[in-house]
Amino acid sequence: MTDSTNQIPDRIRLSFVVNGTKRTLDLVPWTTLLDALRDHLGLTGTKKGCDHGQCGACTVLVDGRRINSCLTLAVMKDGAEITTVEGLAQDGTLHPLQQAFIDHDAFQCGYCTPGQLCSAAGLLSEGRAKDADEIRELMSGNLCRCGAYPNIVAAIQQTMSWP
Amino acid sequence: MINFQYSCASDVTEAIGLLAAHSGAKLIAGGTNLIDLMKESVEKPTRLIDISRLPLRQIEETGDGGLHIGALVPNSDLAYHPLIEERYPLLASAILAGASAQLRNMASVGGNLMQRTRCAYFYDTATPCNKRTPGSGCSAVDGLNRNHAILGTSAFCIATNPSDMSVALAALDAVVHIAGPSGERTMGMREFHRLPGDTPHVDTNLERSEIITAIELPPRGFAGNYSYLKIRDRVSYAFAIVSVAAALEFDGHAIRKARLALGGVAHKPWCSVEAEAALQGQPATTDHFARAADLLLQGARTYAHNGFKVELARRAVMRTLTQAANASPQSQAHKKIA
Ligand SMILES: Cc1cc2nc3c(=O)[nH]c(=O)nc-3n(C[C@H](O)[C@H](O)[C@H](O)COP(=O)(O)OP(=O)(O)OC[C@H]3O[C@@H](n4cnc5c(N)ncnc54)[C@H](O)[C@@H]3O)c2cc1C
Ligand code: SF4
Ligand code: FES
Ligand code: FES
Numbered sequence: 418m419t420d421s422t423n424q425i426p427d428r429i430r431l432s433f434v435v436n437g438t439k440r441t442l443d444l445v446p447w448t449t450l451l452d453a454l455r456d457h458l459g460l461t462g463t464k465k466g467c468d469h470g471q472c473g474a475c476t477v478l479v480d481g482r483r484i485n486s487c488l489t490l491a492v493m494k495d496g497a498e499i500t501t502v503e504g505l506a507q508d509g510t511l512h513p514l515q516q517a518f519i520d521h522d523a524f525q526c527g528y529c530t531p532g533q534l535c536s537a538a539g540l541l542s543e544g545r546a547k548d549a550d551e552i553r554e555l556m557s558g559n560l561c562r563c564g565a566y567p568n569i570v571a572a573i574q575q576t577m578s579w580p
Numbered sequence: 581m582i583n584f585q586y587s588c589a590s591d592v593t594e595a596i597g598l599l600a601a602h603s604g605a606k607l608i609a610g611g612t613n614l615i616d617l618m619k620e621s622v623e624k625p626t627r628l629i630d631i632s633r634l635p636l637r638q639i640e641e642t643g644d645g646g647l648h649i650g651a652l653v654p655n656s657d658l659a660y661h662p663l664i665e666e667r668y669p670l671l672a673s674a675i676l677a678g679a680s681a682q683l684r685n686m687a688s689v690g691g692n693l694m695q696r697t698r699c700a701y702f703y704d705t706a707t708p709c710n711k712r713t714p715g716s717g718c719s720a721v722d723g724l725n726r727n728h729a730i731l732g733t734s735a736f737c738i739a740t741n742p743s744d745m746s747v748a749l750a751a752l753d754a755v756v757h758i759a760g761p762s763g764e765r766t767m768g769m770r771e772f773h774r775l776p777g778d779t780p781h782v783d784t785n786l787e788r789s790e791i792i793t794a795i796e797l798p799p800r801g802f803a804g805n806y807s808y809l810k811i812r813d814r815v816s817y818a819f820a821i822v823s824v825a826a827a828l829e830f831d832g833h834a835i836r837k838a839r840l841a842l843g844g845v846a847h848k849p850w851c852s853v854e855a856e857a858a859l860q861g862q863p864a865t866t867d868h869f870a871r872a873a874d875l876l877l878q879g880a881r882t883y884a885h886n887g888f889k890v891e892l893a894r895r896a897v898m899r900t901l902t903q904a905a906n907a908s909p910q911s912q913a914h915k916k917i918a
Contacts, residue, residue: 429586446584446585446586447581447582447583447584447618449581449615469619470612470616470683473680473682476682482685484682484685484686485612485682485686487615488610488611488612488616488683488686489610489611489686490586490608490611490630492588493630493632536681536682539681539682540681543681545660550915551913553913554816554912554913555681557680557681558679558680558681558682558683558817559680
C-alpha cells in the first residue's frame with residue numbers, strides 16, 4: 418500500500434505545557450516545534466537561524482533538556498513540558514543567566530541570545546561543564562555571528578560560581 | 581517541508597507492521613537527520629512512523645558481562661551513563677566528539693547508525709547523485725571531493741559515512757539487534773554498513789521493513805588503553821575529515837589485543853583484521869604503529885582533492901595508538917592533541 422501524496426492529512430490535536438501554561442493546537446504533521454512556537458503560539462523569542470540544526474538559535478528546553486526545536490515535529494512532543502526564553506524569568510526577575518549576559522555584555526545583535534540562554538540553562542542542569550574549555554565545548558551548538566563568545570563564556574562562568 | 585502522513589507506533593511489532601504496509605514510510609526517532617533531509621527534499625517519505633515512544637530506552641548488563649543498549653537511548657544519555665564511562669570510555673568519547681549537546685540530546689542510537697552521508701551533492705537536488713537518485717551519476721568523482729572517501733570506493737559513489745559513534749562501535753565489535761517481519765536477528769557492527777558498489781543508495785544491510793532494537797557491547801571494553809581522535813576543519817560541531825578509534829590491551833609490554841577503526845575515509849567504519857593482527861604480541865612502538873597504519877590504509881585510492889587524507893589518516897592512526905598505549909586518551913573538551 419502506498420500513501421497518496423495528494424491526500425491532505427488531518428490536523429492532529431496535541432497539547433503541551435509551554436512556560437507553565439497548557440496549550441492545545443491542531444496542526445498538520447509537518448509542523449516543526451519551532452514553527453508551532455513561533456507561528457501558532459506567537460512565542461517569537463525562539464529564533465529561526467538555519468532551520469537545519471546547524472546554529473542553535475532555536476534551542477528550547479523540552480522536559481528539562483535542551484534540543485533544537487527546528488529538527489523535531491510538534492506532534493512528537495505531545496504531552497511534553499517546554500520552556501522557551503520567554504519562560505526563563507520568574508515573577509519579573511531575570512533568570513541568573515539573563516542577568517549575567519547583561520553584566521558581561523554577552524550579545525550584540527541579540528539574535529542568537531534566546532538560544533544561547535536556553536542552551537546555557539540546559540548546560541547548567543546537565544552539570545558536566547567544570548571549566549571554560551568545557552563550557553566552550555558544550556556550548557558549541559550555539560553559533561554567534563557577532564562573535565560574543567568570550568563574554569558568553571564569562572557570563573556562564575559567573576552563573577556557575579553562584580551559590 | 582514535504583507533506584506526509586503520521587503514525588505513532590506503540591510497540592515494535594506495530595512499527596514493523598506499518599513499515600511493511602506502507603512502501604513509502606520511514607521510521608523517525610530523534611528526527612535530527614531525517615527532518616533535515618526532508619526539508620531539503622532529499623528524503624520524501626509519504627508517512628512517518630514515530631518510534632520515539634517505544635520502550636527501547638534501557639541500558640542493561642547482559643549475562644556474559646556485556647551491555648545491551650536500547651535503540652532509542654539518546655546519544656547523550658549513552659555517553660554519560662556510568663557503565664559506559666567506566667567500562668567503554670572509547671564509546672563515550674566518540675559520541676561526545678559528534679554533533680552538539682542539543683543534537684546529542686535528541687539523537688538516538690538507532691538513528692545515529694542509520695544517518696546518511698554529508699556529501700554535499702547528496703544534499704543538492706540540482707546535481708546528479710547515485711545515492712539520492714540511482715542511475716543519475718556521481719557528481720563527486722570529478723567534482724569537489726576533498727571530504728570524500730579513499731577506501732572501498734566505487735565508480736558509482738565515493739561518499740563517507742559520517743557517524744562518530746559507529747567508528748567506536750566497530751572498534752569495540754558491537755552487535756546490532758534487529759527485528760523484522762520474519763523475526764529477530766543480529767549483525768556484527770563491522771558488517772552492518774556496506775560498501776557502495778553499484779548500489780550506493782543502500783547504506784546498510786538492514787532490510788526495508790526491519791528496525792534496529794538494540795546494540796550489544798561485548799564484555800571487553802578496553803577501558804585502560806583507548807583513544808578517539810577526530811580531525812576536522814573546526815574543533816567542535818563539525819564532521820570528521822579523518823577519525824580514529826584505537827583500543828589496546830597489554831600483557832606486560834606486549835600488546836595482547838588491538839582494535840582499530842577509521843572514520844571519514846569510507847562508506848563504512850574502516851577496519852582491517854590484518855592491521856589488528858600485526859600489532860598482536862608486539863611492543864607499543866612507532867614502527868609497529870606505522871606498520872598497522874599502512875596495513876589499514878592498504879589499497880587507498882585518492883581523487884583530485886583528497887590526496888592529503890592518506891598521510892593524514894596514517895599519522896592520525898599512529899598518534900591515536902600512541903595516546904592509547906600511553907593511557908592518555910584525546911580529550912573532547914580540551915583540544916590540544918596529546
Ligand atoms: C548540524 C549537525 C551536525 C552533526 N554532527 C555530527 C557529528 O559530528 N558526528 C556524528 O556522528 N553525527 C553528527 N550529526 C548527525 C547526528 O548524529 C544524527 O543526525 C543522529 O545521530 C540521528 O539520530 P536520530 O535519532 O535523530 O535519527 P532520525 O533523524 O530520527 O533518523 C535517521 C534515520 O534512521 C532511521 N532510523 C531511526 N531509528 C531507527 C531504528 N531504530 N531502526 C531502523 N532505522 C531507524 C530513520 O528511518 C532515518 O532514516 C550531526 C547532525 C547535525 C544536524
Ligand atoms: S559520492 Fe555518493 S553521495 Fe556523493 S554525489 Fe557521488 S553518489 Fe552521490
Ligand atoms: S534554527 Fe535550529 S539549529 Fe538553526
Ligand atoms: S549576538 Fe549577534 S549573533 Fe550572537
